[in-house]
Structures are given as C-alpha cells and as structure tokens.
Amino acid sequence: MADNENTTKVESQKPEGAPEEESSEELLSLESLDSILEKEDPEFAKSLQNIGPDDPSNPIVIEESDLEYKLSDEVKYWERQEGWRQKLVKVFPFIPRISYYVRLQHMALRLSWRKFKEQSIQFLKNLGPNLKTLLVNVVSGLKSWIGDVISTIKGFSIIQKVGLAVLVIATGAGGVVLYKIATNKLIPAHEELFLPTLEEWADKKELYQADQVEPFYDSTRVAQNIFSTQRIFANIRKSSQSGPSPMAALEFFVEGTDADVVVEIKDREPEVKDLFLRTVEEFTYDQLASAEGKQMLCERLRKEINKILTKGKVRRIFFKTAIIKP
Structure with missing residues (x-):
C-alpha cells in the first residue's frame, strides 16, 4: 500500500469473551470504504456524492438586518392575532406602532439592567483584588518615597543634617505651642474682656424700687437739650382718603443727649x-392722619438724623405743630 494513500483503521469485531491477543485490525483505504458503502446502501452513497464545497459564486450571507426586530414584524404579529386583539387593531390601527415602541424600550431596559448587573457583579468580584492592588501600590510608593528621602539625607553634609534636625524639632515644637494656644492651655482666656459692672469693686451694694428712682434725662434737675425746627411744607403721597395733592405743614422738637x-x-x-x-x-396722607403714623414718622426722623450726626445722638423727636391737608 502506498505511503501517501489515505487509510482508515477499522477494528474487527471479536467474539465476546475472546482473548485480547486474538483481535485483528484491518486497514482500509477511502476508496475501498466508498465501494463498500455503494454495495451496502446505494442511496446513502449517492447522497454523499451530492455533498460538496460551497459555491463561491453563491455564498450564504446572513445580514445583520435579518436579526433585527422590525416594525413590519410587529404588524405581522398583530395581523395573526384573533379575537378581541384582532378587533382592537382594526379599530386602532396605530396599536402595532405603540406596541413596537414599548417592546423596544422593554428590550433596551432589560439589556441595560443585565449590563448593569454584570458590571456590578464584576465590580464586586474585583473589589477585593483592586483594593489590595491599590494598597500595595500605595505602600510601595510610600516605601520608595521614604527610601528616596533617606538616600537624599544621607548625601547631606553634617551642617545640612544638623540644620534639618533643628528645623524638624522647631516645627514640632511650634505645632505643640499652636495647639495649646488654640485649646487655651498655654494662654488662658479671660472670663470677661470688659468690665460690665463696678459691683465687684464697690464697698457696698443697695437695691432700689422702681418708684424710688428718677429718670436721668427727664429729670427737672438736668438741662433739657431741646431744639425747635423751622416749619416745613411737604407734598405727601396721596391715599384712598386724600385728594390728588395732599400736603403737610410740620414743626418738630428735637431733644439731644x-x-x-x-x-x-x-x-x-x-x-x-x-x-x-x-x-x-x-x-x-392716611399714615400722617393717624397717631400711629405720626409716631412712626418721629421714630424714622430720629434714626435718619442720628446717621449724619458726629457729636452725640438725638434722644427723641416729637411734634410741635402738625397740619395735614387732604
């Protein structure tokens, strides 16, 4: 038999219980096998002859679009329905479009959820190794940095080493001092920055009732610092109870401290x-015609004039004359 001839190895059947050394092997060529198949089963052999390589002029192509779910597929699906669904499509022909959109959204959500789930699982699985790797990198980087610092310090001269040691000690001592100052351990905080009362320094203390004291500014024994202003004429704002052009003629008493x-x-x-x-x-007009409005005006004038004074303050302002024209 030629060396380049295709051969196949066929084990001969041996009777049950026969010793292993009595089994025989027979080598058959592919041509002998084809002749045996033609004799035993001609139809099967004929079908094998029809099997051949793919025709390069007519290749089998599966387009990606064939794998997509289209709107036409959804329309066909609804056309195949029976019963109330078929009646519903006839009444509302736009239902396949809505169903198609809902189906796509549902598929997209399912894919997104599956993707998120897989990513989460992978993240949790890799969390421990990633943290371990990060910790190892940090420790190795810290060791490398400390080694570089130590090697740099070893290259310093004696004077530089002494200066570095002094700088480190001074920095540590400064931090301790700042901490003690911040916690009021080095410089204790005073209870009172200013002296609010002379009670602690007085020889004795006496209590008085409200009817036993006399107001300082309203006392007849104190000079009344009162100034009378000139009469002013002002156009005030109109209101529901005034005419189109209300006016006011006013005079004031101004009392200073x-x-x-x-x-x-x-x-x-x-x-x-x-x-x-x-x-x-x-x-x-309504404000100045009422007692509350007049009191509000006096208080407003007192605040405004105190903003421009440089010596003392105005204690109060009250009316001398008030003529309001509606």
Whole structure:
C-alpha cells in the first residue's frame, strides 16, 4: 500500500469473551470504504456524492438586518392575532406602532439592567483584588518615597543634617505651642474682656424700687437739650382718603443727649431741614392722619438724623405743630 494513500483503521469485531491477543485490525483505504458503502446502501452513497464545497459564486450571507426586530414584524404579529386583539387593531390601527415602541424600550431596559448587573457583579468580584492592588501600590510608593528621602539625607553634609534636625524639632515644637494656644492651655482666656459692672469693686451694694428712682434725662434737675425746627411744607403721597395733592405743614422738637447735639443741629440746620423734608414726603396722607403714623414718622426722623450726626445722638423727636391737608 502506498505511503501517501489515505487509510482508515477499522477494528474487527471479536467474539465476546475472546482473548485480547486474538483481535485483528484491518486497514482500509477511502476508496475501498466508498465501494463498500455503494454495495451496502446505494442511496446513502449517492447522497454523499451530492455533498460538496460551497459555491463561491453563491455564498450564504446572513445580514445583520435579518436579526433585527422590525416594525413590519410587529404588524405581522398583530395581523395573526384573533379575537378581541384582532378587533382592537382594526379599530386602532396605530396599536402595532405603540406596541413596537414599548417592546423596544422593554428590550433596551432589560439589556441595560443585565449590563448593569454584570458590571456590578464584576465590580464586586474585583473589589477585593483592586483594593489590595491599590494598597500595595500605595505602600510601595510610600516605601520608595521614604527610601528616596533617606538616600537624599544621607548625601547631606553634617551642617545640612544638623540644620534639618533643628528645623524638624522647631516645627514640632511650634505645632505643640499652636495647639495649646488654640485649646487655651498655654494662654488662658479671660472670663470677661470688659468690665460690665463696678459691683465687684464697690464697698457696698443697695437695691432700689422702681418708684424710688428718677429718670436721668427727664429729670427737672438736668438741662433739657431741646431744639425747635423751622416749619416745613411737604407734598405727601396721596391715599384712598386724600385728594390728588395732599400736603403737610410740620414743626418738630428735637431733644439731644447733650448740648453738643443741639449746637450741631443748629449749625447744620439747612441739611437737617432737607433730610426731614425728604423723609416726610415718603409718607401717605392716611399714615400722617393717624397717631400711629405720626409716631412712626418721629421714630424714622430720629434714626435718619442720628446717621449724619458726629457729636452725640438725638434722644427723641416729637411734634410741635402738625397740619395735614387732604
């Protein structure tokens, strides 16, 4: 038999219980096998002859679009339905489009969830090894950095080493000092920055009832620092109970905490008058016609004039004359 001839190895059947050394092997060529198949089963041999290589001129191609689920597939699916679904499609022909969109969204959600689930599982599986790797990298980097620092320090001269040691000790001592200062251990905080009362320094302490004391500023034994302003005429804002052009003619008494306040107001009387005029013009007729509105105006004037004074403060302002024209 030629060396290049295709052969197959066929074991001969041996009777049951026969010794192993009595079995025989027979080598058959592929041509002998084909002749045996033609004799035993001609139809099977004929079918084998029809099997051959793929035709290169007509290859089998599976396009990707054939694997996609299209709108036409959904329409065909609904056309095959029976019963109430078939009636529903006839009444509402747009149902296949909605069903197609819902199906695609459902598939996308399922794929997204599966992807997220797989990624989460992989993340949890790799969490331990990743943390271990990160810790190993950090430790190795720290060791490398410490080694570089030590090698750099070894290259210093004696003076540089001494200076570095002094710098480290000074930095540590400074940190301790700052910590003790922040926790009030080095410099204790005072209980009171200012002295709120002289009670602790007084020889004795006495208590008085409310009817036994006398107001300081309202006492008749204290000079009343009161200044009378000139009459001002102002156009006030109209309201529901006024005419189209309400006006007010007003005079005030201004009381200061000391004589310097009165002197300053007298020296700056034109400025004070203009300030009063602009403040009065912001009020309405209904406000100035009521007692609450007049009291509000006096309080507003007191705050505005105290903003421009340089000596003392105005204690209170009250009306001398008030004429309101609707």
